[in-house]
Every structure is written in structure tokens, then in C-alpha cells.
Amino acid sequence: MRPPVKFLSSDHATVPVQALRAEELEDVLDTLPSAQAAWLRATGFTGAIGDRQLISDDAGRLVRVFAGLGTPEQRRRKRFGLAEAVQGLPAGGYHLETTLEGADLDEAALALLLAGYRFDRYRATGEDLPRFTAPAGVDRARIEAIATGEALTRDLINTPANDMGPQELAEAAIALAQTHGARVAVTEGEALLEKNLPLIHTVGRAARRAPRLIDLRWGATGPKLTLVGKGVIFDTGGLNLKPGASMALMKKDMGGAATVLGLAHMIMALEMDVQLRVLIPAVENAVAGDAFRPGDILHSRKGLTVEINNTDAEGRLVLADALALADEENPDHIVSFATLTGAARVAVGPDIAPFFSTDETLATTLAQAAGEVADPVWRLPFHDAYEAMIEPGIADLDNAPKGGFAGAITAALFLRRFVEAAPYTHFDVYGWQPSPSPARPKGGVGQGARALLQALPKALDL
Template sequence: MSLTFAAATADAIPIHVIDAEHLDTIPKEATDWAKLHGFKGAPGTTLIIPDKTGAIAMVLVGNGSATVRKRGRFHFAQAARALPLGTYQIASGLTGQALEEAALGWLLASYTFDRYRSESPDIAHLVAPDGIDAKRIEIIAAGETLTRDLINTPASDMGPAELADATRQLAREHGAEVNEIVGDDLITSNFPMIHTVGRASSRAPRLLDLRWGDSGPTLTLVGKGVCFDTGGLNIKPGASMGLMKKDMGGAATTLGLAHMIMALDLQLRLRVLIPAVENSIDGNAFRPQDILTSRKGLTVEINNTDAEGRLVLADALTLADEDTPDLVISMATLTGAARVAVGPDLAPFFTDDDAHAAAISASAAKVADPVWRLPFHDPYEEMIEPGIAHLDNAPKGGMAGCITAALFLRRFVEAPYIHFDIYGWQPAPAPARPKGGVGMGARAILDALPELLKL
């Protein structure tokens, strides 16, 4: 699906965006009609103003009050599906970053996942507003579409091999290179934990390694690609397994972000590492209290086979660090503890660098991609040290679960490092975000890259 702006046309229907506190900005010719229909500028509400023939002369879209706008995002995007088919343009009421958010939100509201059945017909189109970078917004929407499509595809059609196919397709689109290590070759190539987690599946585990760019600072993205997670021998209950097609949401988000970076031709050297596995159950599945030796040489006691994401990420992060990149960012649907801490709408992230944290937080607020910094809390290090091995993959008690998982990952990286523990799923429809797979944190990272890498 291509989410793009409509070509400019003289017949485009004007939209006037009205703040609830400034109803006096309603065009004079629409004032009486607005009063008659009780239009108060509530967020996302639409009112069609007809001309003398009954055709649409203009549209009013409510922007809510300042207080209400703080309690949500992409309010304007609700108009995309509320209005009749046609071509529209924003005539007044929004400027600057609010205008960019509105334009992006309209495109994202156009998204449907229609791989398995035809969805509703096309929706209203928007002309790119004057003063925005339309190409950049379309590229961001395309990256988000890729992420959503990958997450929404069930594991029957999105296993490790299919995730590899999607990575190669993205590489072909942008002239990147992909190296792939599959099955038992992971052992000979010294990726023991990726192999161990994925070996019980009938679908071979693999490590995907995409490289792009030949100049500028080096950025390595590492995405968790667990295409389905049964929990292994510590099998999940059915209710917890129901959404595990999204456990490759970290990989999907890094690929969406990679598309944005490459399509925008940012002056950096990009590497994307994806350990792609399925955590299944068979006679050769790894067991609780097994001790694994990682690529880095650190030993890991397995106290829960359902804490497998950090194992595959650890080997990939070790490989990333061997190149001494300027920055490593991992993204993973890693812990339920993160959801308990901040819910489904916020992407918690971890970094030891205050300047990096400030840059990401500022960008997140700017581009309506909310994040929240959580700490690499050093006193909790002892919680991941079981005594019998260097590390414990699932400390008992569950206290600070997302922090201990982040501390576990940090043990495998010496380079500047940022970790995102995302959810990757929109549990209920919201403006510009239908129920289903969703990108989290990618737009904030993209906006922050000039500061993070001094581009």
C-alpha cells in the first residue's frame, strides 16, 4: 500500500481547522451553519459546509482545546475517514509542526492491512500542505507501513525465512547488501544463543545483516526477530500466546526505520542486524537451568525459556559491537514489565548518555512519537548475576523486569548504546493508528539522528 498525497488541484475542497477556544476563526460564510449544527471545535469532529447547489464548499475540522490536545495526538487524522471521497487541502488553522503532524496523520489513517481480504474502498485524499516536506512525510509513512505490514502478518506467513525475504526486498529497493547465516552455520559462525533459541523450530533460525552507505558516522540497529514465541518449554498460556506474531516487532520497526534512513539518503553508514527465530517446543528445545555460552563468552543460566529475546539479541549485539560503531540502538518487544510500567502507548528507552536521552525525548515530543526514559539502574546488576554463571536470563521475583532485561543487554555492548523496549501493537483503534501492528520510537529516533550522530 502506498500512502501518498494527492496532486494539487484547483478543485480541492478547503479544510479549516478550528480550535475550540477560537471559534471566531470560522469563516464568516460558515458561521451560521456551524451554529445551527452545534459545531464547537471538538477534536476530530467534522462539519461539511454546502454551497447553494448542495456540493461541498468547505469543511470545518475541530482541533479541540489546548488541554484536550495534550491528551492525544493525530486528532486531525479522524477527518480522513469521516469525510466523503474527494480531494481536500488544509486552508487554515495549522502551521509548523502541527501542520506536519496533521499531514502525516492523514496518510497514516489511510493504512489498511488487506493481504487476506479486501478492505473498505479508498478514502479521502489530501493535497500536501504548503510549507511541509511532503517527500519526507511520505517516506516516513512508507516506513511505518512496512512496519505495520510485517507485524500484522501472521507467523504462518512471516517466519524467519519470510522476514529474511522482506529484508532482502528492502535492500534491493535501496541498493543495500544483505548477508544471511542460516541454521547450523550459526554454530560454526559463533552465534550459539541464536541457534539454541531457534533450533527446536522446523523453520531454521538465522541472522540477517544488512549494510548500506559508504560515508559518515556508523549506526547499527539491532531488532528482535522472534517470529513466534510459544515460550518454549516454559510454554505460555493460550491468552499470552495470542499476540505472539508481533514478537518480531523490534525487527519490523528497525526495518521501517531503515527504510526512512535510506530513502532520505542520510549521510551515515547503516547496519541492521536481525536475529530471526521461532521459539518452539521439540525434543531439542533448550531447557530451564541450561547454561549457554554466548558469542561474547559470557555464560547465561536459563531460568525461563520464555525470556528468549534477550538471548538472541545478545549475540547480535556482540557482533554489532565488534565493528565499534558510533551508536548502537536495539529495539525489541522484550518485556511485559515495560507494558505494566508505561502501558501500550509509550516506548520506554534506556541510555547512559544524558545528551542522547534529551535529544530523543525532545524529538519524540516534536513528532508525536511518545517515549519515556527508564534507567540502567546499576544497583540492580546483582539481580542478573545468578552465581553459577555470569548472567541470569530471568531473575526471580519479576521486580524491575524491563530494567534487568536492559541491564542484561548492556553487558554485550561497549559502544554508545540505546535500547527500546516497545510494544509494537495498537490494542484499540486511535487516530491514525488502527488496531494492529504499529511502529514505536522510529520517528523519534529519525528526528534525533542529527543530534545523536552529529550529522
């Protein structure tokens, strides 16, 4: 696990970064020394998102930076705009001066930390980055915990499958547990059958690297919260082999597992009063002589049988056993995260995390929380009328209904069959930033975790 993401200590000498909204510009210009105001006007500084001007003294030393936060319309269209303005500042220490407050200030503070994220495991950049002190008025520990959890999620997704197999994913969970005094149990290979986790074993048995179930626990008081993350470290599609273009990003198919580990860090670092459990079925969906086949009928931990109509719909299979295991403890809530369906991307694109929930309080709270923390989510329905679409007749369930309609919903309905006792929420995330945006370089990205973290206190009555 990389070192925690932290603000610069306040005892460092720092240069002020004056961040202002476009609509504040004229008022600010009236308060500035005439030379600075003239310079901003001459250089065309408008306060747009990404707009930046550096001010030097007579000796050429940097003494102030002006950073644009954009117009109201720009801010509606683009999150973390401050990160775009501070990206590329000269190395050194800075502090923020702004009229922002509340959720807007928190977003700006997180932008300052996330702007410094680099995935440099394979390519040393030697890049010296600007560092910021914590803005006055923010909960420094909370922002740092969120940024560190997000960096962990990104690192795990960005790591290619040759260095991120089931074992390495388990090692990441163990390292996280050691940081926070949690405990981890890992069930591996044939032991999955002994522990009645047959679907996890079946999906992962063809790979050279044995499948695993990772089980992390932390906390002794408070409501019981169980997070379940899809940990398919690479998905070839199995015998229903994906075409090459569709396989190119399949290192990110463990994005659900990466997300719950990042979220678990946030929860533990903030010492939330919950009994946390994290379950991750970690497998590789590979092609070999003992791979499961189309037409097979598999038995699950819950006793439900599943007809396999496409081996590329394997994520819901491994999640099914993990969800059934989670449900047996009757926790106060179960939440799953998975890079599960292309249908979800067609529905809402790569930037929004669709979710399904049986808990109206959590669903309502999530929608509000998402706006507060700039982590967009959108509720999709557990539409009961589609239940017949996942019932093939020859078995209890069909893992890949024909027809192509409502793919995200039918996948969610499939998962819901394995949760009976507990309230259940499922996120179908993309886990990938397809092009660079402020504070989010191209590559792995967390989705839904910050919104859920914000919603949990109200949803679980903490």
C-alpha cells in the same frame, strides 16, 4: 513491500478542509459567509477533536469541510486528532487549510497520511479513501518517508506467523534493500554455529523454520549507526509454555525487527549521511524435542555463559549475539528495539516506548524529539545496583532473574553486558495499538522510531 505512502498530486481538483482549534472558532465564524456560519452554529460544531461538518453548494456538491483540532486539553490528551476528523470523508481529493505551523503542522500532515492506513492483505475492503495534497509548509518527502516506514512496520507486525516466518522477514529486508540499493547477507540454520552465533541458533533450532541472522548495510560515509531488532516471529514460550491468553498476540514478538526495518526505510529514503547497519536475529521460539531447557547453560558469541531459568525469556538471548556482533565494529551508536518485557508495559502502559541509554546527549535529545514528533518515549535507568540480580553464580548471567522486580531494567542490564565499545540505547516497545486511536487503528504500530529519527542529526552531529 507495499507501494510508498504519498500525498495526492497538487494538480488534482481538491476540496478545502479547514482545520481549526476550538479556541479559533469564533474568529473563524466571523469571516465565513453568513449561511455557513449559521449552519456550523446550528449543527453544534465546536472544533472539538473529531468534530466535522460538510458544506455543500446549492447543487449538493461538497465545497468545504470544517475539521476540529480540539481544545488545548484535548490536544494534550490525544495525538493526531486531525485524523479522527477526516476519517470517513467521501472519497476524493482534498487540501488542508489551517493556521498550524512547525511541528504541529507536521503532525497534522502525517495524520492525513496515516489516517489512510489499512491492513487489507486478507480482506479486500473495496474502500475508496479520501486523498490529500501535501499541506503548504511541510517537507513532503520527509512526511512521506516516515508514513511509508510506519506502514511497513505495521504490515510486518500485523501479518500472522504462518505467513511471517524467519524467511519472510528476511525477504522483507531484501525487498527493502533492493528499493534503496542496500545489501543484505543472511546466515541460516547450522551456519549460525559456524559464524559463532550460538544463542540465535539455540533459541530457534526447535522450529521447523530455520533461524536466521539478517544483516543489512547501506551508506559509505558518515557516522556508523547499527540498529538491532528482535525478530522472534512467534513466541510460544518454549518449554516454559505460555498460557493461551498470553500467546494470542505473539505474532507481534517481531515488533522490534519490524520497527528497525521501518526506521531503516526512513533513514535511507531521506538519504541521511550515515553508515547504516541493521541486524535482525529472526527465530521462532517453538516446542520440540530439541528445544532448549530450563537449567541449560548456554554459551554466547561474546563468551559469556547464560543460565536458562525461563525459556520464555528468549528475546534477550538472540539479541545478545546480535549486539555482540554489532559491537565488534565499534560503531558510533548501537540502538536495539524489542518487544522484550511485560514489566515495561506495567511501568508505562502500551502507548509509551521506554528506553535506556548510555549516551547522555542522545537521551536528552530523544526526550525533546519525542515531543516534537508526537512519539512518546520515557527514559528508564541502567541501574547498576541491580546488576547482581542477573548474576546467578553458576554462570555469568541469568536470563530470567527470580523475584519479579525491575524486569525491564534487568533485561536492559543483561543486554548491556554484550555492548562494550559503542554507546548503546535500548527501546523496550509494545508494538501494538490495543484499541483504535486517531491515525492508529487497532493492531501493529511503530514506537520510538520517529523520535529517534528526529534525534539522530543532533546526536550523531550530522
